[in-house]
Amino acid sequence: MIQARNLGAGYGPRAVLAKLSFDLPWRRTTVVLGSGGSGKSTLLRALVNGGLGDGADFWVRGELSLPVSAQAVVPQSRPAESRSLGELLGPDARQTLESVWACAPAAAVRLDRLRERPVALLPEGLWRLALLTAAIASKAPLVLLDEPEVGLTGDSVRWLARRLLMLRAERTVVLVTQHLPLARMVADHVLLIDDGMLVNQASPRDFFDEPTSPGIRQRTG
Numbered sequence: 001m002i003q004a005r006n007l008g009a010g011y012g013p014r015a016v017l018a019k020l021s022f023d024l025p026w027r028r029t030t031v032v033l034g035s036g037g038s039g040k041s042t043l044l045r046a047l048v049n050g051g052l053g054d055g056a057d058f059w060v061r062g063e064l065s066l067p068v069s070a071q072a073v074v075p076q077s078r079p080a081e082s083r084s085l086g087e088l089l090g091p092d093a094r095q096t097l098e099s100v101w102a103c104a105p106a107a108a109v110r111l112d113r114l115r116e117r118p119v120a121l122l123p124e125g126l127w128r129l130a131l132l133t134a135a136i137a138s139k140a141p142l143v144l145l146d147e148p149e150v151g152l153t154g155d156s157v158r159w160l161a162r163r164l165l166m167l168r169a170e171r172t173v174v175l176v177t178q179h180l181p182l183a184r185m186v187a188d189h190v191l192l193i194d195d196g197m198l199v200n201q202a203s204p205r206d207f208f209d210e211p212t213s214p215g216i217r218q219r220t221g
Contacts, residue, residue, distance in 0.1 A: 001023055001024065001025060001026050001065075001067070002023070002024035002026070002047070002064075002065065002066055002067070002172070002174075003022075003023050003024075003063070003064070003065040004020055004021055004022050004023075004062065004063065004064050004065075005021045005062060005063040005064075006019045006020075006021060006061075006062040006063065007019065007020045007021070007022075007043075007046065007060070007061070007062040007063070007064055008020075008060070008061040008062050009042050009043070009045070009046045009058070009059065009060045009061070010042070010058075010059060011057050011058055011059075012057040015196070016039045016042040016196050017039050017042055017043060017046070017196045018196045018197050019062065020043070020062075020193075020197070020198045021198070022191060022198060022201050023201075024172070024174065024189060024191075025172075025188060025189055026067060026172050027168075027169070027170075027171065027172055028168060028172065028173075028188035028189055029164065029167070029168040029172075029173040029174075029175060029186050029187055029188050029189070030173070030174050030175070030187070030188065030189040030190070030191060031175050031176075031177060031183040031186065031187040031189070031190050031191070032044070032174065032175065032176045032177070032190075032191045032193060033177065033178070033180075033183060033190060033191070033192050033193070034178075034192060034193035034194055034199075035178070035194070036178070038193045038194050038195060038196070039193050039195070039196040039197075040146075040176045040193050041076055041146055041147075041176060042196075043176075043191075043193060044144055044146050044174065044176050045058065046060045046064065047064070047066070047071075047144055047174060048071065048073055048144055066142070067141075068141050068142055070140045070141060070142065071140050071141075071142040071143070071144060072134070072135030072136075072138050072140035072142070072143050072144070073135070073143075073144045073145075073146075074128055074131045074132050074135055074143075074144070074145045074146065074148050075131075075146050076146035076147050076150070076176075078120060078124075078127060079119065079120055079127070079131070080120055081118065081119040081120045081127075081131075082118050082120065083118065083119065084115060084116050084117055084118055084119065085111060085114065085115040085117075085119055085122075085130045085133065085134065086115040086116055088119070088130075088134040088137075089115070089133070089134060089137055093112075093115055094112055094115075096133075096137050097111055097112050097115070097133060100133050100136050100137055100163070101133070101159070101163065103162040103163055103165075103166055104158070104159040104162050104163065106155070106159065107129065107156070107159040107163075110126070111126070111129060111130060111133060114126060114130070119131065123151075124150075124151035125150065125151030125152040125153070125156060126151075126156075128148045128149075128150070128151065128152070129148075129152070129156065129159070129160070132145070132148055132160070132163070136163070136167065136171075140171070141171055141172060142171065142172050142174075143167065143171050143172070143173045143174075144173075144174050145173065145174070145175045145176065145177075146176045147176055147177055147178065147179075148160060148175070148177075149177060149179045149182055157179070157182060160182070161182055161185045161186060164182075164185075164186040165185065165186055168186065168188060173186075175187075183208075184204065184208055187204045187207075188203075188204070189201065189202075189203065189204075190202055190203070190204055190207040190208075192207070
């Protein structure tokens with residue numbers, strides 16, 4: 001279980017997260033929801049850095065307990081990754097693609113056609129699937145995803161949903177998203193962040209089907 005107590009984070013003099021306390025189940029998928037600028041990506045960044053900040057102007061306060069240090073990250077911003085997907089996956093890249101995307105063979109075919117191109121130069125959306133492929137292939141027990149659906153077409157979102165449904169039984173996943181249909185499909189646990197504060201944490205049933213507060217109904221209805 002990932003545990004946070006009075007977790008705060010921010011940039012320089014600006015606090016973004018305000019004393020969040022939560023428990024994220026292990027080997028489950030937690031979806032972090034909230035509007036743009038609510039603090040979702042800052043929360044993910046705190047998890048990426050294990051509660052230590054990053055040595056620049058980003059800082060983290062409070063208690064954060066992560067069971068493992070090994071993690072794989074798919075960021076929101078396009079990475080400066082000069083290597084190709086083939087280089088990231090190694091000599092058995094094609095076989096790895098077929099294994100990772102056994103649930104969506106069309107995704108493996110599409111990515112295989114692009115595996116010799118630098119990841120940073122792939123079309124919007126596809127570089128996210130490329131990094132997700134590398135993250136899954138790495139076998140890191142903790143996978144952190146920041147809006148991986150951005151830039152994907154309808155078919156690609158369905159590929160993503162299928163793979164995340166499989167991944168939930170294998171790894172611990174924290175998914176930041178504003179895509180409610182995707183969240184409904186893959187969530188085992190939901191956090192709702194608003195203006196740097198934790199509005200609610202609940203099961204998908206309680207959150208989506210039986211919301212108890214007007215604030216939640218407004219965001220999910």
